[in-house]
Amino acid sequence: MNTESSCKTPSYNITCKMSHEAAALERLCQVVRVRGFRIAKMAVETTDGALQIALTIQGARPVGMLQSQLEKLHTVAEVKLAALAEAAASRIA
Amino acid sequence: MNGAQHILQAFHHHNIETVFGYPGGCIMPLYDALVDDVGVEHVLCRHEQGCALAADGYARASGKLGVCIATSGPGATNLITGVANAYQDSIPMLVITGQVPSALIGTDAFQETDVLGMTLGIVKHSYLIETADELPGILEEAIELAQIGRPGPVWIDIPKDVLLTETTAAPTRSTAQPQATSPDLSSAITLLRDARKPLLYSGGGISLAHAEDSFREFTKCSELPAVVTLKGIGNAGKHSAHNLGMLGMHGSRAANRAVDECDLLLVIGARLDDRATGKLDGFAPNARTIHIDADAAEFNKLRNVDVAVRGDLNSILNELTKSLTDAPLAISDWRKQCQTWRTTGGFQAADNEEPLAPITGPAFISQLSRTAPDDTIIACDVGQHQMWVAQHYQFDRPRHHLTSGGLGTMGFGLPAAIGAQFANRNSTVINVTGDGSFMMNAQELATIRRYNLPVKLIIMDNQCLGMVRQQQELFYNNRESHINLDDNPDFVAMARAFDIPALKIDRTDQVRRGIETILAYNGPMLLHVAIAREENVWPIVKPGGSNKEMIDETRRTAADQKEKTA
Numbered sequence: 001m002n003t004e005s006s007c008k009t010p011s012y013n014i015t016c017k018m019s020h021e022a023a024a025l026e027r028l029c030q031v032v033r034v035r036g037f038r039i040a041k042m043a044v045e046t047t048d049g050a051l052q053i054a055l056t057i058q059g060a061r062p063v064g065m066l067q068s069q070l071e072k073l074h075t076v077a078e079v080k081l082a083a084l085a086e087a088a089a090s091r092i093a
Numbered sequence: 094m095n096g097a098q099h100i101l102q103a104f105h106h107h108n109i110e111t112v113f114g115y116p117g118g119c120i121m122p123l124y125d126a127l128v129d130d131v132g133v134e135h136v137l138c139r140h141e142q143g144c145a146l147a148a149d150g151y152a153r154a155s156g157k158l159g160v161c162i163a164t165s166g167p168g169a170t171n172l173i174t175g176v177a178n179a180y181q182d183s184i185p186m187l188v189i190t191g192q193v194p195s196a197l198i199g200t201d202a203f204q205e206t207d208v209l210g211m212t213l214g215i216v217k218h219s220y221l222i223e224t225a226d227e228l229p230g231i232l233e234e235a236i237e238l239a240q241i242g243r244p245g246p247v248w249i250d251i252p253k254d255v256l257l258t259e260t261t262a263a264p265t266r267s268t269a270q271p272q273a274t275s276p277d278l279s280s281a282i283t284l285l286r287d288a289r290k291p292l293l294y295s296g297g298g299i300s301l302a303h304a305e306d307s308f309r310e311f312t313k314c315s316e317l318p319a320v321v322t323l324k325g326i327g328n329a330g331k332h333s334a335h336n337l338g339m340l341g342m343h344g345s346r347a348a349n350r351a352v353d354e355c356d357l358l359l360v361i362g363a364r365l366d367d368r369a370t371g372k373l374d375g376f377a378p379n380a381r382t383i384h385i386d387a388d389a390a391e392f393n394k395l396r397n398v399d400v401a402v403r404g405d406l407n408s409i410l411n412e413l414t415k416s417l418t419d420a421p422l423a424i425s426d427w428r429k430q431c432q433t434w435r436t437t438g439g440f441q442a443a444d445n446e447e448p449l450a451p452i453t454g455p456a457f458i459s460q461l462s463r464t465a466p467d468d469t470i471i472a473c474d475v476g477q478h479q480m481w482v483a484q485h486y487q488f489d490r491p492r493h494h495l496t497s498g499g500l501g502t503m504g505f506g507l508p509a510a511i512g513a514q515f516a517n518r519n520s521t522v523i524n525v526t527g528d529g530s531f532m533m534n535a536q537e538l539a540t541i542r543r544y545n546l547p548v549k550l551i552i553m554d555n556q557c558l559g560m561v562r563q564q565q566e567l568f569y570n571n572r573e574s575h576i577n578l579d580d581n582p583d584f585v586a587m588a589r590a591f592d593i594p595a596l597k598i599d600r601t602d603q604v605r606r607g608i609e610t611i612l613a614y615n616g617p618m619l620l621h622v623a624i625a626r627e628e629n630v631w632p633i634v635k636p637g638g639s640n641k642e643m644i645d646e647t648r649r650t651a652a653d654q655k656e657k658t659a
Contacts, residue, residue: 027213030213
């Protein structure tokens with residue numbers, strides 16, 4: 001990881017609830033990557049057949065665009081964007 | 094019933110009558126079930142990419158779901174370009190592939206590939222079936238999901254043992270969510286009424302939403318000056334008085350000028366693609382924007398909008414029409430200005446009066462447009478000929494113009510024409526292609542012959558990759574690199590080898606007769622049209638440049654002269 005550039009890149013916390021089916025996590029991660037973000041931290045739990053995913057992501061693009069793309073995924077039930085995770089990037093770096 | 098028979102039952106239930114496929118090991122149970130099924134017409138293409146692109150063409154021309162089938166491994170990977178093509182242009186498609194038996198998944202078995210993993214980025218959704226009991230429900234969901242909202246390809250990968258397993262499971266109700274149909278339009282209408290120079294910007298979303306008629310009503314009622322994207326060609330009809338034509342990289346000067354000067358862009362069913370907008374900083378710099386689309390993720394993606402409306406385009410257009418019926422827009426000066434630009438800055442193809450002169454692309458396409466019947470469907474490939482068709486063929490309906498807009502897939506046209514002919518058995522279907530594109534799926538000539546499809550094939554042959562050559566000439570100091578195709582096969586002999594009659598023309602005085610000959614022939618026929626290697630598509634905007642900086646032939650010639658005299 002490029003520490004200098006990571007420190008300057010905005011960081012966000014996102015939670016996501018989605019169906020627990022084949023390739024669910026890959027699908028989520030693929031969208032995050034293609035839409036211009038990097039996953040810095042990820043936690044996953046399974047509850048009642050659904051995946052609860054907490055992500056810390058970094059990226060210079062508007063995070064609302066990523067949220068819209070994640071919400072489009074057929075198996076995603078909910079996407080919540082937490083307040084800007086200030087200084088998270090430097091902690092991760 | 095086993096899993097394979099459930100697939101055919103789902104086809105019947107959803108009136109899927111034509112599918113395009115290619116058999117192989119792991120999909121054999123489905124092909125075995127097809128032996129006993131007389132309700133589904135299976136079209137055997139000669140390459141899986143041909144299957145996917147034919148299904149795409151079928152869907153574009155008919156407005157129905159396109160279906161393609163292949164086996165695991167190479168069968169599935171060969172589908173990928175066609176499925177990506179459908180994804181980029183939001184074409185409703187169901188993709189069914191066989192997979193190695195469940196117990197062998199993950200063992201590097203013969204013809205095993207991780208289809209689910211490798212296709213995540215090119216599908217609206219995808220499934221790997223784990224049990225036969227879940228198959229009927231997933232089929233139901235997939236067929237609906239591919240077609241609702243913003244359409245797209247949905248891929249179902251099915252292990253061979255699942256296809257063979259008996260199940261009594263019934264299709265469950267789809268969980269796909271329909272869109273809200275009555276969004277609030279008051280802000281959009283206020284902006285529209287406040288504008289002095291409003292411009293309608295429509296794209297492929299109009300036909301995807303089956304909203305062609307409501308769009309026509311709206312344009313007739315509003316009399317808004319209008320531009321279209323490549324995929325929106327035909328939206329306004331060829332007789333629309335206010336249509337300024339295609340905008341963007343190879344758009345008309347009139348369309349790009351109107352975008353530059355408008356004070357409101359009303360974007361409907363378009364995604365503000367970079368080929369249309371050019372450099373975003375310079376795009377419609379003085380305009381506020383209303384964006385109406387089926388997909389909320391398109392709002393503010395490339396341009397911040399003032400009002401965004403998500404919903405069914407049919408009902409939205411009907412509401413907009415109602416709002417203008419009793420109180421028309423007072424924009425007569427702006428309409429007059431756009432008419433002036435239309436007269437002086439539209440696409441014009443000069444007819445060459447010299448009978449022995451070489452054939453030019455624009456003049457040929459203009460003649461084709463004048464000669465072909467009204468219901469003609471043109472399936473293009475990708476390159477210079479594609480832009481000449483977009484510029485010079487007068488389309489009356491968007492479903493008459495099949496073009497690979499988002500992915501730009503060379504090789505699209507021939508299989509897409511096959512799909513379109515199956516969807517419209519009595520229509521004239523013409524594949525207009527280039528010598529580069531034609532060779533990418535030429536094996537599908539065998540499909541045309543097998544089913545005796547009366548598809549007409551026109552190869553505009555400039556002995557090179559013309560669009561690449563043009564950009565190398567204009568933007569890479571004329572340093573030609575690997576664009577030479579002067580060792581093309583004899584296309585007439587090649588067609589005849591597939592038992593398809595063919596003729597070649599290379600002079601202006603042969604154009605009309607050549608076109609009339611292939612159109613009159615009762616069956617497939619190929620017309621090989623030799624054109625000059627040096628011919629360019631005008632105007633052009635440098636990739637990444639602003640649409641304001643269009644280069645046309647006159648300016649280019651003047652620049653060359655200046656350079657020579659300096």
